[in-house]
Amino acid sequence: MGKILVTGATGxxxxxxxxxxxxxxxxxRALARRPERxxxxxxxxQGDLTAPETLEPALKDVESVFLxxxxxxxxxxxxxxxxxxxxxxxxxxxxxxxxxxxDAAGHYGEIEGLIRRSGLGWTFLRPGGFAANTLGWADQVRxxxxxxxxxxxxxxLIHERDIAAVAVHVLTxxxxxxxxxxxxxxxxxxxxxxxxxxGEAVGRPVRWEEQPPEEAAEQLxxxxxxxxxVRSALQAWESFVTRPERATDTVRRLLGxxxxxxxxxxxxxxxxxx
Numbered sequence: 623m624g625k626i627l628v629t630g631a632t633g634x635x636x637x638x639x640x641x642x643x644x645x646x647x648x649x650x651r652a653l654a655r656r657p658e659r660x661x662x663x664x665x666x667x668q669g670d671l672t673a674p675e676t677l678e679p680a681l682k683d684v685e686s687v688f689l690x691x692x693x694x695x696x697x698x699x700x701x702x703x704x705x706x707x708x709x710x711x712x713x714x715x716x717x718x719x720x721x722x723x724x725d726a727a728g729h730y731g732e733i734e735g736l737i738r739r740s741g742l743g744w745t746f747l748r749p750g751g752f753a754a755n756t757l758g759w760a761d762q763v764r765x766x767x768x769x770x771x772x773x774x775x776x777x778x779l780i781h782e783r784d785i786a787a788v789a790v791h792v793l794t795x796x797x798x799x800x801x802x803x804x805x806x807x808x809x810x811x812x813x814x815x816x817x818x819x820x821g822e823a824v825g826r827p828v829r830w831e832e833q834p835p836e837e838a839a840e841q842l843x844x845x846x847x848x849x850x851x852v853r854s855a856l857q858a859w860e861s862f863v864t865r866p867e868r869a870t871d872t873v874r875r876l877l878g879x880x881x882x883x884x885x886x887x888x889x890x891x892x893x894x895x896x
Contacts, residue, residue: 624685625649626793627710629671630692632659634754635716638786639688639793640664648794653680674701681709686793689715689737694851696732703736712743712799714792716785719750719804719867726802734802745792746802750867753779753807753887756816763820763895769831771838772859773814776866778806781882781890784873791876806870808881813859816884823888824895835860 626643630636631652643650644664657666669676671692681687687710691699706713715737718730726734726748737744756779762768785805792798811819814830821828835856842852873881888895 627684628688630690634782642790687713707740717746719748743799745798749805751777751779768817769833771835775859775862776812778869780807781887809884820888
């Protein structure tokens with residue numbers, strides 16, 4: 623098996639892809655803006671997907687690429703994917719799940735289209751909600767109250783280690799070319815239930831307090847600076863009140879074991895909430 627390049631190698635998912643590939647004794651190279659943050663013993667190369675001129679050294683002798691695109695627009699994705707296609711044979715792209723649809727949307731869908739037309743062999747991983755997104759509640763959890771909109775929005779949040787495990791499985795086994803895999807966790811929990819489970823893992827009661835959406839919009843706009851993205855996020859959370867994100871069995875089918883529960887995720891991240 624040839625060398626595997628992992629982009630986003632120090633992020634929530636990428637660092638687990640790197641560590642799992644390295645633990646299996648595979649030839650992995652980590653691409654990172656700050657390569658000193660890559661785990662010891664792994665070949666690390668400095669580079670940035672938004673600066674294609676930095677990618678040539680990272681792509682040398684690479685057969686497969688795990689692609690995690692930075693940001694919320696396609697930017698220079700066409701140039702980067704063309705460059706990958708000059709060097710590698712296949713790409714596993716971390717896309718996103720769209721409820722009630724068989725296709726990705728927004729910039730995820732655009733990048734999928736670029737990959738389909740690139741000549742590369744490809745597999746798309748389409749996770750739903752990330753359990754790690756609830757880390758945004760950490761300060762509130764420490765105070766014992768999570769104030770957020772749409773407490774009854776229900777999702778099947780996925781552990782980042784499961785996304786990484788599926789990525790590693792796909793990168794290292796045959797039969798996945800042209801597949802698009804919807805990935806979720808096993809538990810369909812409302813946001814209020816998620817806050818309660820985090821509190822139980824931490825050992826501190828956590829109460830949910832419903833926040834008016836317009837108040838949340840002001841706070842999120844100040845934090846994110848993108849009005850369209852804030853509006854889209856709030857609309858998505860609202861939709862999960864009446865149309866919950868349903869759990870899939872993809873992780874079980876691909877890995878031969880159940881997906882990790884949200885409670886397991888919370889227990890793995892207790893230190894982040896203390």
